[in-house]
Amino acid sequence: MIIVLKPEATQENIEKIKKDIEKLGLKVWVSQGEFRTIMGVIGDEAPLRDMPLSLYPGVEKVIPILKPYRLVDREYKKENTVIELPSGVKIGGKEIVVMAGPCAVESKENVLRIAKAVKKEGAKVLRGGAFKPRTSPYSFQGLGEEGLKILKEVSEETGLSVVTEVMDPRNVELVYQYADILQIGARNMHNYDLLKEVGKIDKPVLLKRGISSTVKEWLLAAEYILKQGNEKVIFCERGIRTFEDSTRFTLDVNAVPLLKKISHLPVIVDPSHSTGRRDLVIPVARAGIAAGADGLLVEVHFDPLQALSDAQQTIDIQEFKILMEDVRRIAQVMGREV
Amino acid sequence: MIIVLKPEATQENIEKIKKDIEKLGLKVWVSQGEFRTIMGVIGDEAPLRDMPLSLYPGVEKVIPILKPYRLVDREYKKENTVIELPSGVKIGGKEIVVMAGPCAVESKENVLRIAKAVKKEGAKVLRGGAFKPRTSPYSFQGLGEEGLKILKEVSEETGLSVVTEVMDPRNVELVYQYADILQIGARNMHNYDLLKEVGKIDKPVLLKRGISSTVKEWLLAAEYILKQGNEKVIFCERGIRTFEDSTRFTLDVNAVPLLKKISHLPVIVDPSHSTGRRDLVIPVARAGIAAGADGLLVEVHFDPLQALSDAQQTIDIQEFKILMEDVRRIAQVMGREV
Amino acid sequence: MIIVLKPEATQENIEKIKKDIEKLGLKVWVSQGEFRTIMGVIGDEAPLRDMPLSLYPGVEKVIPILKPYRLVDREYKKENTVIELPSGVKIGGKEIVVMAGPCAVESKENVLRIAKAVKKEGAKVLRGGAFKPRTSPYSFQGLGEEGLKILKEVSEETGLSVVTEVMDPRNVELVYQYADILQIGARNMHNYDLLKEVGKIDKPVLLKRGISSTVKEWLLAAEYILKQGNEKVIFCERGIRTFEDSTRFTLDVNAVPLLKKISHLPVIVDPSHSTGRRDLVIPVARAGIAAGADGLLVEVHFDPLQALSDAQQTIDIQEFKILMEDVRRIAQVMGREV
C-alpha cells in the first residue's frame, strides 16, 4: 500500500497515519520527494483494505500494491488446474472441450436429438437451461426440475456430461443431483450467497463473467468459490456490455490470454451470447480458440426457428459441424486437440 | 412489430412468415416499398417475443413497436404512485424523503448516535446494511441478523423508518420482520428469484439500478415485482459503470426525469455510491433533486474515518447538515418540501 | 513514480532499473517489503513518462504519482479563472452565463429572431453552428463562412456575444474574425493540431468533452491550449457515451464538481446534446447548475420542427423561458445570479 500525501500535508498528519497503521501491527516507511511525500506499508495489505486511508487529513490518494485475490492466482499455484469430469473428459489440459446444446430444455425428444447430433461432431458436454434468467417476466422461464430430469436422462443415454445453470441458492442441492457442472450465469456473478453455496459442493462450477464485471472482479468472484473449498472453477467469457449495438455484447477476446496468464484455472468462450448473432458464432468461436481458450460453450439446435429462447444466436447442426472442423484445425495450430 | 425484408426476399418467404404469425391469432399487413418490403403485425406483440422472426429466410431485421413492460408504465397508471410508510412518511408525493445512515451496521451505539443526528437534520428513514455484498470475500460481510435487530431497536427509539438490503431469497422473510423498506442492491437487480420473492410481500422495495442495466431493463426488473402483486417499488439511481475512472461510478442524472416520465413509481438518487467520493456527495445530491428526484439515499457517519465500509464516500454530520440545507432550498424551487 | 517488482525480481534487475533512471538525473529509493519490493523515483516524473519501465525485467507494474497536467491544475493557480468577453460578460465568476441559439445557422432572419428572444429571457451569448460536424456525409454540413457572417451581424444588432465551432485548423483564422468564443466540438477534443492552433489565439475557447474522453484526458486537451499561451479555456460537459440507449448520451454530472475542484477553469453544461431529448433539457439544465456549473449551452429555436439539425433536442422559446426561470432560482440557492 502506497499513500501519496498532498503538498500541504503536515508532520502531524503523517504521524497520525503512521500511528493508526502501526496499531494494526504493520510497519510504515516515509519518503520525502521533491514534489510529494509518499508513505508505504510493509506487509499484508488485507487489514488495511477496510481502513479509509484516503480520508485521512493530508492524504491525496492511496494505491494498493498487492493483488486482492490469492487462491485463483498463478502465483499461488503455478501449474494449470485440470478439471476431470466423471466421464473422463478433462478441462484445462491439452484437450479443447466443446459444450453444446439448446439454450433452454424444451422436451426430452428435442434435447436427445440435439445431444446425439453434437456428440457425433465431437462435443463432450451437453448444455441446456432448466432454470432460465429472463429480462422480462413475460418470457419463458424454463421447465425447472422437469428440465433437469430430461438433461440427466439424455446424459445417461448419450454419455455426454451435463452443464446447466443454477440461479437460486435454494436450488443448488437440487441441481447438484442432476448436473456434472453447475453454471453461474452472468447475471449472478455478483450473487455472493449463491457463490458461497456452490463453493461448498464438490462438482465443477462454470462461472460466467458478469456483463460489466472487470477481470479483477471476476477473479474475486471465483475467489469466493475457492475460499469455500471448491477449487473446480471454469471461467467462461461471454461478452461484455459496451456502447456497440450492432452485436448483443462484445466478446472481450483480450481477457482469454490475460486470464490464462494471471490464473491457473481453465477459461472457455461462449460465442453465442457474446455476439447474439447466428452468423458470427463460427468466426468468433475460432477467434476464442486461437486466443488460447480451453473450450467453447455453444448454443445448437436442429431447427433454431423452433428454439424456445435465444433462437437468433443458435446455430444448426450443419453449422456446428463446420464450427467443429474449424476448431479442430485451429486446435492443432495451438498444439492441442478436440 | 415491424419486419423489414431483405431486397432479395421472395413471395414464398413472405407467405411463410405470414402463415406462422397468423397461427398465433395475429393479423399481418405487407407494404411494398421502393427499396424494401415491410410487414407489420397488428395486436399484442407478447406472443411474438419468443419467436425468432429475425432468423426467417428473407428477413433483414425485426423491430418491436410496443413496450415490453406494462404495470410500471405511466400509460397503465397515470398518477404518481405515492408509497406511505407506517410512520406516515410518503414517498413519491410532494415531500422529498432523505434516507441516511451508515453503510454497514456496526454497533447499536454507533447506529443510534448517527440515527439521532440525521433525524435532527430532517432525515425520515434510516439506512444501514446488515448483509453486505462485497466484491472481495476477505472484506467485512456485515453483522447479519444481529445487525437487523440493531436497526429495529434504533428505529423504535428514534421513530425513523428503516431501509436495509436483502441479498438472498432465503432471507426475505427474516429481513421483512425488521425493515420498513427492503432494498435490492445493484448487484441483484437481475436476480429474478429474489425479485419474485420480494414481489410477494406487502412492504416497499427499494430497487437499485444494476451498474450496467439500461433503463428499460430496470423497468422490467420492477415489472417482475409488480407482476407478483407488490406495487410499492421505489427506483434508486446509484450510478452506472462507464469508462470514466476518476469517480467510482457515473450518476445517470438523465435517468431521473426520464423515469418520472415513463413510470408512475417514485425515483430517488444515491449520491454516495454514484460518486464514490465524499467531496462530491453534496453537489451531486443537489443535482439529483434539481433533476426531479423524490428523495435521496446517503451514507452518513459521525466519523467516516471509523466506518467499517465505504468510508471514502461517507459524509459526516456537519456535511449532512449542509446537504440538507441545500436540498431544502432546491426542494422549494421544485415546489416541494423536505 | 512507484515501481512494483515481481516476487522473483533479482538484485541485478533492481540495479539495471536504478542505473537507467539515474542516467536521467533522478534519484531512486528501494523498499524491501514482506511480499514485494518497491522502488520510487524522487523528482519530476515527466522525463520518465516515455520510458517503458513496465517492460524492464523484474517489473510487475509502474504507478505514476504526479499528475500529468500542470497549467490547468488548481495547484498551479488557486483562484478561479474568470474570462471576460468584450461585451463585459464574465464566465467563471459569480454570474451563471447561458449561451443559447439554434444548432445550425439557417438564415439571418431566423437567427435574429431566435437571438432577440433568448436575449430577452437572459441569455448572454448566442450559439449557432456555421461548420457542422455530421456523422453522415449526406447530412446538412452548415453554411460555412456565410453562416459566420450572419452570426456576426446578429451579434452586432443584438449585443449578444457569439460562440461557434471551428473544425479545421485551416479555418481558425477565419472563425476568429467572426466569433467571440471558438468552440472545439466533442469529435475534435483529441484533434491536437486544432488544439495547438486555437492555443495561439487570444480569444476564449469552449472545449467540449470527447464522448469517450476521461476527465484526465480532457484536462490534458486543455493543457495543449494553455501550453500554447491561451489561458481562456471553458470546459463544456456535453454527455459521454455509455451503454444506455434511451438517451443519446449520458450527462456526467459528477464531472462538474470534480473539474471545479481539480481545475481553476470555468465549466459549463450542455443539456441538449447530453440528453438528445427535448423533454429532458430543462431538468438536466437545472441539475447542471445545481452541481455547480458556471453556465449552460442550450439549443433553442422558435420552431424546433423547422430546425435544420438536432431538432429533436431543441427547445422552443416558451420552454427556454421556463428553463431560465428555473435556472435563475437555482442560481440563487448557489449564491450566484443569472
Added chain:
Amino acid sequence: MIIVLKPEATQENIEKIKKDIEKLGLKVWVSQGEFRTIMGVIGDEAPLRDMPLSLYPGVEKVIPILKPYRLVDREYKKENTVIELPSGVKIGGKEIVVMAGPCAVESKENVLRIAKAVKKEGAKVLRGGAFKPRTSPYSFQGLGEEGLKILKEVSEETGLSVVTEVMDPRNVELVYQYADILQIGARNMHNYDLLKEVGKIDKPVLLKRGISSTVKEWLLAAEYILKQGNEKVIFCERGIRTFEDSTRFTLDVNAVPLLKKISHLPVIVDPSHSTGRRDLVIPVARAGIAAGADGLLVEVHFDPLQALSDAQQTIDIQEFKILMEDVRRIAQVMGREV
C-alpha cells in the same frame, strides 16, 4: 421510415405528418393497429433524415428502415474490394498482409534495422509514425517531415510499402508524397475535414476505428472518403474503450466478421493498441486472423525498451517471428496465405 404514433394521437396529427412528408415527394401509408397506429414512408429516407418527425404532435418514435450508408455497403458492391499497392501486394484478397514497424520513427538507422528484420519474417508493409497524436502535450510528438523522409528512404532500400498517419488536413499533400497508405488514426475518425481531404487522393487510406465509435459510425466515416471518390479504404479495428481497465482497450473481435459481412472493404486488426500489453499481442493477433481479418498492423522494435513511444505494447523481433509463424498456420486454416 416507420412512424409510431402515441395512443392519443389525433386524426389531425396524422394528416399534418402526412402532408409534410408528401411535400418532399414521398408516399405515406397508415396502419391502424389494436394498440398503436403506425405510419410508413415509401421511398428514399434521405430527405427525411433532417426532418424532426419525432417532435411532431402525436408521434411516439421514429424508426429508420434503410441503412444510412451506401457506397461501403456490400449491397452496393457484392465482391470484395482488393487494394493493390505499387509493390504488387494486394490487401483484401487471398493474402494476409502484415504491416509492422516501430510506433514512432526515431532514426533512419533504427527504422532500417527494424524494416529489414520484419521483412525477413514476411511483413509486406512498414508502419511508423512521423506525426504522433499524443494525449499529453509533454510527450514526444514525432519527427514530422524528417520522419517521412526516413520512411521513404527505408521503403526504397527494402522494397516494403509504407503506411503512416496524417493528422492535419494541411499535411495530406505532404504525407501523400512519402507514403503508400495514409493512416487516419482513431482520434481522427470523426475529423470530417480530414476525411474529405483523403477522399480526394488516389492512394489507399487505412481508417482506424474511433475508440468509442460504433460500427455504423465507422462505416459512415468510410462513406465520407468513398463519396469524395477514393474507394481504397481499409478498416483497422484497434480496440474500443470499455470499462475494463486491465488492458488498455478491448479488441472488438466481433466487428471483424461483422464488417466483412456488411461491407466489401478490407479489414485488418491492430493487436498492439487493442491490448496495450506486449504479452497479449501474439494471442490477439491469432484471434484476429481466425476471425477473418485480412491483415495485421503490429508494433515491432528490435529493442522495445528503447522505443520512444508505446513501448509497453511493442514486441521484439523474436516475438514477431513467432507471431508470423502462428499467423501463417492460422491463415492456412482459413484457406489463405501470408
